[in-house]
Amino acid sequence: MRDFMGYHVSQVDEHGSAVNVDKVRVGTSVWGSFQVGYFENVDRICVDVVDGHPGRGRMSMQLTLEQAMLLRDLVSAGIADALAATAVEPLAELPAGGDLV
Secondary structure, three states, rough: EEOOOOOEOEOOOOOEEEEOOOOOOOOOOOOEEEEEEEOOOEEEEEEEEOOOOOOOEEEEEOOOHHHHHHHHHHHHHHHHHHHHHHHOOOOOOOOOHOOOO
């Protein structure tokens, strides 16, 4: 579903604003690469963004299976929007000689 701004969200209130129901905690913002793995001892899918240099910051999420599946669905919806926005319809061909019919 979408909120009033058009973002894909898991739930909206009566005004169309996103409702905080996903219980997601996010650390910091960094430039880096994704590292994703399941850790049985905490029963979470851990998503990290690290830049490969110790001490430079890290962003991490520990998601339940349901949260990870929701995130996957929301990211997929955003990707579909991006693909649709960049799709180019072919132009109608003009007859030879440039004459319009």
